[in-house]
Amino acid sequence: MEPLYGPIRDYAWGSRTAIATLQGRPVPSTGPEAELWLGAHPGAPASVERAGLRASLCDLVRDEPDRWLGQRVSARFGTRLPFLLKVLAADAPLSLQAHPDAEQARVGFAADAGRPEGERNYSDPHHKPELLVALTPFEALCGFRPPEESAEALAAFGVPVLAPVVEALRAGPEGLRTAVRTLLGWPLAERDGLLRSVLAASVDGPDADLARRLATAYPGDPGVLVALLLHHVRLAPGEAIWMPAGNLHAYLSGCGVEIMAASDNVLRGGLTPKRVDVDELLRVLRFEVLHDPVRGPEPVGPGVDWWPVPVDDFALHRVRVGATVPEVTLPLPGPRVVLCGAGSVTVDDGAGALTLVSGQAAIGTAAGEALRVSGEGEAYVATSGLR
Numbered sequence: 001m002e003p004l005y006g007p008i009r010d011y012a013w014g015s016r017t018a019i020a021t022l023q024g025r026p027v028p029s030t031g032p033e034a035e036l037w038l039g040a041h042p043g044a045p046a047s048v049e050r051a052g053l054r055a056s057l058c059d060l061v062r063d064e065p066d067r068w069l070g071q072r073v074s075a076r077f078g079t080r081l082p083f084l085l086k087v088l089a090a091d092a093p094l095s096l097q098a099h100p101d102a103e104q105a106r107v108g109f110a111a112d113a114g115r116p117e118g119e120r121n122y123s124d125p126h127h128k129p130e131l132l133v134a135l136t137p138f139e140a141l142c143g144f145r146p147p148e149e150s151a152e153a154l155a156a157f158g159v160p161v162l163a164p165v166v167e168a169l170r171a172g173p174e175g176l177r178t179a180v181r182t183l184l185g186w187p188l189a190e191r192d193g194l195l196r197s198v199l200a201a202s203v204d205g206p207d208a209d210l211a212r213r214l215a216t217a218y219p220g221d222p223g224v225l226v227a228l229l230l231h232h233v234r235l236a237p238g239e240a241i242w243m244p245a246g247n248l249h250a251y252l253s254g255c256g257v258e259i260m261a262a263s264d265n266v267l268r269g270g271l272t273p274k275r276v277d278v279d280e281l282l283r284v285l286r287f288e289v290l291h292d293p294v295r296g297p298e299p300v301g302p303g304v305d306w307w308p309v310p311v312d313d314f315a316l317h318r319v320r321v322g323a324t325v326p327e328v329t330l331p332l333p334g335p336r337v338v339l340c341g342a343g344s345v346t347v348d349d350g351a352g353a354l355t356l357v358s359g360q361a362a363i364g365t366a367a368g369e370a371l372r373v374s375g376e377g378e379a380y381v382a383t384s385g386l387r
Contacts, residue, residue: 001338001347001348001349001351001352001353001354001362001363001364001368002048002049002352002354002362002363002364003048003049003354003360003361003362004038004046004047004048004057004337004361004362004363005046005047005048005049005054005361006036006037006038006039006046006361007036007037007044007045007046008033008034008035008036008037009033009034009035009036009037009044010031010032010033010034011032011034011035012032012034012092013032013034013090013091013092013093013094014032014033014034014035014089014090014091015032015033015034015089015090015091015255016028016029016031016032016033016091017029017089018033018087018089018091018136018255019033019036019087019089019255019359020033022087022135022255022341022358022359023358023359023360024357024358024359032091033089034088034089034090035086035087035088035089035258036086036087037084037085037086038084038085038086038087038337038339038361038382039057039081039083039084039085039086039262039337040056040057040058040060040061040080040081040084040262041058041084041262041263041264042058043123043264045057045058045059046361046363048060048363057081057363061079061080061081062079062080065079066366067365067366067367068081068335068365068366069081069335069366070333070334070335070366070367072333072386073333073335073366073384073386076312076384076386077313077384080262081262081335082261082262082313082314082384083259083260083261083262083313083314083337083382083383083384084259084260084261084262084263085257085258085259085316085337085339085361085380085382086257086258086259086260087135087255087256087257087258087339087359088132088251088255088256088257088258089254089255090251090252090253090254090255091253092217092253093214093217093218093250093251093252093253093271094250094251094252094271094272095223095250095266095268095269095270095271095272095274096141096223096226096227096248096249096250096268096269096270096271096272097248097249097250097266097267097268097269098245098246098247098248098249098267098269098281098284098285099127099128099129099130099243099245099246099247099263099265099266099267099284100122100127100128100245100246100265100267100284101127101245101246101284102126102127102245104127104245104283104284105122105124105125105126105127105128105263105265106125108121108122108265108280109122109123109124109125109265110125118275119275121265121267121275121277121280122265123263123264123265124263124264124265126261126262126263126265127245127261127263127265128245128260128261128263128264128265128266129242129243129244129245129260129261129309129311129313130242130243130258130259130260130261131240131241131242131243131258131259131260131307131309131314131316132240132241132243132251132256132257132258133238133239133240133256133257133258133297133307133316133318133380134235134236134237134238134239134240134254134255134256135237135254135255135256135257135341136237136254136255136256137234137235137236137237137254138234138235138239138251138253138254138255138256139232139233139234139235139251139252139253139254140232140233140235140241140249140250140251140252140254141227141230141231141232141233141248141249141250141251141252142230142231142233142241142243142247142249142290142293143230143231143243143247143248143249143289143290143293144173144176144229144230144231144248144287144288144289144290145229145230145231145289145290146289147169147170147171147172147173147175147176147179147229147289148169148170148172150169150179150228150229151166151169151170153207153228154166154169154225154228156201156203156205156207156208157197157198157201157203157208158201158203159194159197159198159201161194161197162194162198162225164182165178165179165182165183165225168182169229173287173288173289174287176229176287176288177282177285177287179229180226180229180248180269180282180285180287181278181282183222183223183225183226184222184223184226184269184270184276184278184281184282185278186222191220191221191222192219192220194222194225195215195219195220195221195222195224198211198215198224198225199211199212199215206232207228210227210228210232211224211225211227211228214227214271217271218270218271218272221270221271222270223269223270223271223272224270224271226248226269226270227250227270227271229248230248230249230250231290231293233293233294235254235256235294238296238297238318239294239295239296239297240294240295240296240297240307241293241294241295242293242295242307242309244286244310245284245286246284246285246286247286247290248269248285250271257316257339257341257380259314259316259382260313260314261311261313261314262313267280267281267284268281269281295307297318300317301328302324302325302328303319303320303321303324303325303328304317304318304319304320304328304330305317305318306318309385311385312384312385312386313384313385314382314383314384314385315332315382315383315384315385316380316381316382317330317332317380317381317383318341318378318379318380318381319345319373319378319379319380319381320377320378321345321373321374321375321376321377321379322343322375322376322377323376326374327372327373327374328372328373328374329370329371329372329373330370330371330372330373330381331370332370332371332381332383333366333383333384333386333387334349334364334365334366334367334368334383335363335364335365335366335383335384336349336363336364336368336371336381336382336383337361337362337363337381337382337383338356338361338362338363338364338371338373338379338380338381338382339356339359339360339361339379339380339382340356340357340358340359340360340361340377340378340379341358341377341378341379341380342358342377342378343357343358343375343376343377343378344356344357344358344375344376344377345373345374345375345376345377345378345379346373346374346375347362347364347371347372347373347379348371348372348373348374349364349368349369349370349371349372350368350369350370351364351365351367351368351369355375356379357377358377
């Protein structure tokens, strides 16, 4: 195992405390710290030391795919690490967004060829399913809730111009597309008035509170009302949300470990100053109710659990070692990225042992043996989902 050094993305919605606290650095940080990337995505690749210098993991994987990935992973995914592990820390709501499936990404990326950078929707030809596991209490919007619930939430505001949207939602799941298209396509000149009418209504309750909170951050944005069509979930540490292709979602607050297919394709629908392409978003969205969006960890063995997902790009295991379970052996194939989430853990893949403390990470090649984890702490182990 070798130390892995991940860059921190400084998006404006990021926390000034969460990642710094995880890594034991002074709090608050000098600027927002939104995401710690631990992978080989070209947008922000992690690095390892070579001859006293930092070498990009992208370059190492590309130049030595058999060593880093192994023949099975490279045969399936090509000369790229198929997953990206992150720590995400949100102090403000992220955009309403969805990610394409593999075919949509392939077609969309090809269609974007030759377009100016600011007019592209796709940064690569890959899908981006993702799983987020809460490290702290975490709040998110995730997937469409039953449309009759959304209809009642919007009707409660008593705003006459919303009547067609309410009527569409009362028609059931088949009305979701109409409702989303109508709200996101609301005339620009009328958006401020719509939101003012909603916020002026004498309505109490979770939906009204959420609308007011989002409208404060994004005044005049109809995504505030689209947010009320989604499940509003609160995760306890260890709980997760799984976001397959076409699932509309937004993170609101909290810190979590996120793993995804190695892509940066995002179609935004609101709650953002960034580019929004409503037609393309509608093309990739799945207009169906997402039942039971919250997933708990499933035990694998003493000290080990995971959150199974129906893709082979990635798998995520959590290991807890200490007095009760002093050591765990994981027969997971490489490559493996390990993040220490708390305490101190020693990881050994037969090619070398390394001790990590909270916020530090390591990587092992495909040539490594079964991974042994010991010490007193918690670790997250990311691998491909191939078995």
